[in-house]
Amino acid sequence: MALDQSFVGRSYPPTDPYEVGREKIREFAEAVGDANPAYTDPEAAKALGHADVIAPPTFVFAISFKAAGQVIEDPQLGLDFSRVVHGDQKFAYTRPVRAGDRLTVTSTIEAIRSMAGNDILDIRGEVHDESGEHVVTAWTKLVARAAEEGA
């Protein structure tokens, strides 16, 4: 069933702060096999002009996607998550995420489209630090595949 177009433009309340820890960044960098010292060595990060170790560019997805759960699980929207695949992902950074950040995410439904029975949902997550400064915007496109015939 097509999603309700009236949800386009709807914003959800900001999430509780997520505190970015050095060891969480290290764990993520190791999991993607990325040995860049800017992720693990505060001195190396400082030499590049950062206040503390920074996170790999895609690290923030874990935070923004959790926030998008407010949209995905909104019973009024009625998205069938069991049929959802990740279509596109984009980030635009004001600065890199770094250890010590306390980040909140505000999710907004940017677009809802229906194509060949698939529901396509664009969610924008605006990520701010504790002082209210913008850090990064994450755009996530989710595609809920059409239900199978007779299913």
Add this chain to the structure above:
Amino acid sequence: MTAKIAYADVEVGTELPARTFPVNRATLVRYAGASGDFNPIHWNERFAKEVGLPDVIAHGMFTMASAIRVVTDWAGDPGAVVEYGVRFTKPVVVPDDDKGALVEVSAKVAAKLDDNTVRVDLTATSAGQKVLGMSRAVVRLA
């Protein structure tokens, strides 16, 4: 932010060093833990096949994280990345053997933009299939 590549030294068409990233089942388990994405299609072959996939597939976000390493290793400072976006066109299928899968990534400068930034277009393939489309990064050079 201190990229080690100078804007003036880069032309449209400049190729970045290409990389090949191996992915096996252990990689995916580890990424699941670090990212918090425990969708069973990334570690449970029975489940993956039940939902119509050929086998366990890599997290799209793992592939995205791997591909940008071509840019961050070239630029030196990962904080120099201003924008990064991809489309997930085909899954990276990861068989349960000692080889797993390979993700091959190449990249070249597609445009020189304002403020010492350049647009880099990335190509990522696995088993001959293009796994990322519209894969672009904007990076600020020195």
